[in-house]
Amino acid sequence: MLYYIGAISLILIGMYAVLTKKNLLKIVVGLSIVDSGVNLLFISVGYVKDATAPIFSMPSLTADKMVDPVPQALVLTAIVIGLATTAVALGLVIRLYDHHKTLNINKIRQLKW
Amino acid sequence: MISVPVILSVMFLGGVLAWLANRFVPKGASWTAAIIAAFAGYLVFALPSCGGEYTLALGSITLVWKSTNYSALFAMLVAVLGFLGILYSMDFMAGKKNLGYYYMNFLFALGAMLGIVYSQDLVSLFFFWEVMTWSSFMLVIYSGEEKSHKAGIKYFAYSAIGAYLILSAIVILYAQSNSFLLSENVKMFSGMSLGTQIMVISFLALGFGVKSAMMPLHVWAPEAYKESPSGFTAVFSGALSKMGIFGLGLVVFKFAANTEFFVYVRETLAWLGGLTAMLATFYAVIQSDAKKLLAYSSIGQLGYIIVGLALGTPLGIMAALFLTIMHGAFKAMLFMSAGAVYMRTGTTSLDDVSGLITKMPLTFLTALFGIISVAGIPPLGGFISKWMLYQALLETNHYFLIIVIFIASTAAFLYLYRFIFSLFLGQREKEFEHVKEVPWSMLVPMMLLTLFVLVAGVFPGLVLDPIGKAMGYLGNFKASWEPQVVFSAWGEKINMQVIAGTIGTIFILGALFIGFKNRKATRVVSTKDIHTAGEIPTENENLTYAVNFNQPFERAIAPILKWSVDKLFNLLGENLESTFEYLRYVYTGNGQTYAMYVILMVVILILFSGSIFGIHL
């Protein structure tokens, strides 16, 4: 339960940053916090009490005493993809800064009409 | 063994071939296209009128192509007009740019039309419908001028709306019957709920109505007809718009006939058709451009066809289908002669061109036969269809509709006479002294069609034979005829040969009499040779008699013209635009606001669904 609360708070805090912060880098930070929160949520949904990791390294381990491996497999790739997208976002931020000499989205008015 | 896919692949591969030929051989495209069209036309006629079935299973979708008696009728129309249109284009389009593009799209359009009539399942019907729209759109914008782009966009917008309506109807049908096959759906249709039936029929009727230029949806037609190259306009008006009639025939007699509200469907369509015929004729009268005039005339004639179909009696359907074939022929003739005038004089404006009769006698003859046929004067083909239409209306006691149709066909004389008078009769301006007759490849299609109209008028049985079979497909309609005889509603026989002989004799005698009587009275002078009160007209003043030809009539129908459908759509468009002008403020250009909208949407979903992930809150 504690894990759920932690994950949901991370998601909400990240979303708050995305919705209200004016600094582009802060928005990307917020996105990466949301990312972490979602990952934690996934893994904690897959957890089973008193179970082991889903690796048959010893003959004594049995399948019904293991946590759900599917969320783990999903989160594993999600983290790597998250890094890649963050990198792309930061590249865009650098480019925008280059062009406008500011990170404040209120001053970057190219999308506005 | 000829089957439908062979014909279709000949057309579509031929289109690509024509495009390729244009890259390597000058003039290659036109010859290739003509040969392909001739070959495909041969295949269409060689295909047994009921057979050539081919089934293709694509996963859960089964595509069935088959020739039925009904589709054979339309396929022949398409094949003949398509071939003649391409033949006509060979010299008409000579020296123009992008000929490969022109012929490719021409053949694609023909192939798609054949695909439509041969498809027995809704998926391929819709697919070919879209291909047809696309390729004809490409030809409307062929000239590349801004006007043609505007016309093309209008055409495309209306066609797209129609196509989406058809698509929705198909999806609704599939959801109910779990099959795309036409026969399956027809079988299950009467078992569907009333709402479904109404929805499907109105969607399909509107969708097909757009293509057949039914009245509130005809707005695209005049400009699209005017802007497309004349060789294609003949096919566009003659065959392509008949695809809408083809679809309406299916809707009325395959789907609506099984429902309880069949009579309302028929009445609505009949009135729409009647209004279309009348109003389009009025609009045609006030046009000052030959092709636009013909376009409105075409809309009006399609209105007659819709009336005939909607009456639902054997005679009405026969009249409609006969007029479908005849209209294909004579409207192609008229568009071709207008195109011929355009080729030699560079304009289709009725105010500028005049007195071409001695310069282009054969074109004049075509146009003359064309208008006689449109006006429904015996002995040509147009007469028989009108004759049958009036009888069908009388049979079913649509007296008020008769008045509407009668007004329409009377007014039709006004614009038809204006068409032939402005272009061919009257005084000739100096600039048209050097006009020559068009080359043979353009005359041959016109002459062939003229001959066909004449023969069909005298021997209607030749055309009525396939029509009778087609009616057998639509329902168990039995109609009787003999090769030269048409029966009236009261059992009288009208022998067309006698009529033809009589009229022909009167015509020749009259011509001789007038020629003999006026042999000295006529003196050919230029338009500027007039006596005015001291004022001498300048060179560029247009004194042709054809200017404001129908002004009195225009004044008479002015109240009707005040509210044109075009204006109505424009008003709607403007209002929508100003509404969206306000809605635009939603897009602030701030990414965070958009993110906020997303969250807002989630919140709304949560609040209104009351549950999330299946857990009730």
Added chain:
Amino acid sequence: MSWLAVLVLVLVVVQIIAALFSVWQKDLLLAALGTSAISVVLSVLFYLLQAPDVALTEAAIGVALSTIIFVIAIKKTDRYEE
């Protein structure tokens, strides 16, 4: 309450504090370090949740690479939020 639960409680609280810190901090470099701290705690939590694979990934990527690209991006732009 077992010691494990207490540990988890502490970790989650630390994580939330780190998240709030990185959202409110005006110095972006420190904010980036805050995300790094979140990742460290997250990695431990993954381990406690019997997901060593994910913990390993998070340790390598969240703690090191993610933070360093933030730092690089900050270096190429402004350090302080206006």
Added chain:
Amino acid sequence: MRKAIAILLLAIVGYYFINVFIHMPFGEKREGVGKYYLENTVKETGAANVVTAIVVSYRGFDTLGEVTVLFLAATGLGAILFGKRGEKRRLQGASVIVKTTSMMLYPMVVLLGAYVFVHGHLTPGGGFQGGAIIATGVLLMFMSYRHFNVSHNALTWIESLAGLTFATVGLIGLALGTTFLQNFLPLGTPNDLVSAGIIPIIYIAVGFKVGAELTGVLDNMLKTIR
């Protein structure tokens, strides 16, 4: 104003999230596809690490897509920052201690990464983790040495060959068996290094690919002049 609205909306969302997860008790056993994987992985794929088996074997096609996304992101970053690359780095070289230490650590980190992805089917870890670890090793060198350079050509080659290996192995499976990425090698005994058929091959390829891509991302970001 914006903050108030945001807090209000997020409060609603958070409330409903909490409500949902109250109904989803923590740490209870759930039946699902995971159960099938747990019971059959060793039998079917011969891999001891079920997560690896899912990533590479059961959902291998998905992983190919994810690797592609990664590749596209790396390429996209290169495209975004194109024209801003410069050799002039104003980073000061680190002190001798740092330099020496990282010189000693670098091979070990790379070795660790290699170990992690070679043993992906036996122990926690695999291509993604190993690749990331190698990239951190390279990052260490980037930070301590001013003139440390990675050859872009080499990165491209490694990446392409790794991707090609992945696709080829999948296609061989398609050719010899029935589906893409079907196992065509003997499974061996579980918990042996050489076991689990094609899983180690693919995970090693993924490891190389991810390592090369992440290194490329770092290189692209670092070499951008302000």
